[in-house]
Amino acid sequence: xxxxxxxxxxxxxxxxxxxxxxxxxxxxxxxxxxxxxxxxxxxxxxxxxxxxxxxxxxxxxxxxxxxxxxxxxxxxxxxxxxxxxxxxxxxxxxxxxxxxxxxxxxxxxxxxxxxxxxxxxxxxxxxxxxxxxxxxxxxxxxxxxxxxxxxxxxxxxxxxxxxxxxxxxxxxxxxxxxxxxxxxxxxxxxxxxxxxxxxxxxxxxxxxxxxxxxxxxxxxxxxxxxxxxxxxxxxxxxxxxxxxxxxxxxxxxxxxxxxxxxxxxxxxxxxxxxxxxxxxxxx
Numbered sequence: 263x264x265x266x267x268x269x270x271x272x273x274x275x276x277x278x279x280x281x282x283x284x285x286x287x288x289x290x291x292x293x294x295x296x297x298x299x300x301x302x303x304x305x306x307x308x309x310x311x312x313x314x315x316x317x318x319x320x321x322x323x324x325x326x327x328x329x330x331x332x333x334x335x336x337x338x339x340x341x342x343x344x345x346x347x348x349x350x351x352x353x354x355x356x357x358x359x360x361x362x363x364x365x366x367x368x369x370x371x372x373x374x375x376x377x378x379x380x381x382x383x384x385x386x387x388x389x390x391x392x393x394x395x396x397x398x399x400x401x402x403x404x405x406x407x408x409x410x411x412x413x414x415x416x417x418x419x420x421x422x423x424x425x426x427x428x429x430x431x432x433x434x435x436x437x438x439x440x441x442x443x444x445x446x447x448x449x450x451x452x453x454x455x456x457x458x459x460x461x462x463x464x465x466x467x468x469x470x471x472x473x474x475x476x477x478x479x480x481x482x483x484x485x486x487x488x489x490x491x492x493x494x495x496x497x498x499x500x501x502x503x504x505x506x507x508x509x510x511x512x513x514x515x516x517x518x519x520x521x522x523x524x525x526x527x528x529x530x531x532x533x534x535x536x537x538x539x540x541x542x543x544x545x
Contacts (some may be wrong), residue, residue, distance in 0.1 A: 273504075274300040278312075278367040281332070281341060283359045286423045290391070291357045294332060294343045295367060301339035303370050304328050306377060306399040307495055307532050310342070310369030311503040314355040324352040325500045325527075327394035327472075328370060330427070331401070345424065347391040371503045373532045375493065377402045378468040384410035385457070387450055387481045389473020390421055395495045395531075397427060399470060404431050410470075411436065411457070415450030415477070419443035451480050458488045466490065471535070472497065475543055482535030492535040496543075498526045513542035 278295040285291055300310070311323035332341035346356045359365065377399060378384050384403050386396045393414060403410050409431070415438040416422050422444060425435050436453045437445025446453045450473075461467065467488075471481040472495040485492035501507035510526040514537050521539050524530075 273369050273371055274303065276300045276367045277364050278341075280359045280361055280363040280365065282361060283357075285357070287420060289348045290421075290423050291346045291348070292329070292343055292424065293346060293356060293359055294330075294341060295365065296332075296341045297367055298338075298340040300367060300369055301331055301342050304331060304339070304342065304398065305370065305374035306402045307375035307395045308370035308372050308398075309395075309503070309531060310344070310367050310371065311500070312344070312352075312356070312368075313366040314352065314359055314363075320352050320355075322501045323366065323368065323503070324356075325371075325503055326356075327495070328398055329394050329424075330397050345391060345394040368503065372527055373530055375399045375402075375470060375495075375532055377406060378408065379406060380408045381466070382408075383465065383467045384408060385413060385454070385467055385469045386410050387413045387415075387454060387469060387471040387473070387477075389415050389450060389477040390417075392471075392473030392477070392495075392497070393424060395472050396470070397424075400428055400431055400433055404433070409433055413438065413450045413454050413457075415439065415473070417441065449480065450477065451484050454481065454484060458484070461488075468493065471495070475540075478535070479540045479543075482538075482540070486536060494533055494535045494538065496526050496531045496533060496538075498531070500527050503527045513539040515539055 276297040278297040281294040313323040326344040329345045330343040331339045412435045438450045467490045469485045469492040478494045482492040498510040501509040505525045505528040511523045
């Protein structure tokens with residue numbers, strides 16, 4: 263459970279200066295933002311709400327997971343980066359940002375991940391842009407002496423980005439592509455199933471998953487069926503990130519299996535996958 267001070271801490275509304283905007287492909291960009299006060303508060307898996315444009319179209323900010331914490335030579339966090347995939351108006355504006363531009367950046371927001379401690383193993387399962395919340399988690403796990411394994415899947419090799427950053431941390435990356443152009447052919451659950459089969463008896467694993475809803479559901483089902491826990495980072499549409507607009511509600515299950523609706527920006531975005539009503543979540 264996230265500690266109370268994290269959940270009650272007031273977010274920072276920063277005027278974040280663009281340090282760099284790196285095009286990773288036609289669709290993907292990695293944007294670095296200078297925001298020291300905000301960066302100092304970030305915990306693994308949290309997100310920010312960004313408005314890349316001063317006008318009224320689009321009117322609302324858009325949520326982005328914090329990908330990296332940018333640090334100075336003395337280790338102080340002075341900024342963040344976001345991994346963005348161009349899918350609409352807001353993300354097209356993000357893709358067009360230039361060095362020196364200033365964007366409205368509100369955060370950090372949401373419940374963070376709970377990094378497990380050894381001897382529990384940590385596995386991360388990412389699909390496409392679902393890689394975004396895992397760099398901060400990976401750094402926390404490595405710092406605690408419990409480096410994770412990353413299972414990283416996409417449609418094709420050209421859609422796999424930034425894995426080298428994880429490898430430089432000493433993290434083992436296992437790839438899967440639907441067309442077989444890198445790693446295992448098929449979904450990321452295929453190499454995960456093999457890893458579960460090879461797991462020594464009694465060894466416990468915590469799986470962290472983010473990506474398309476069907477992928478997260480499949481990873482959660484596989485993990486739970488093997489007797490382990492899967493925490494998922496839901497990628498819901500959010501209008502405010504503060505719980506006011508109710509645009510991000512999801513149906514959660516209590517211990518008795520009864521459903522109730524919660525706002526994922528406040529109760530999440532990190533959830534124990536066993537508490538999600540996946541049939542109500544849709545695709």
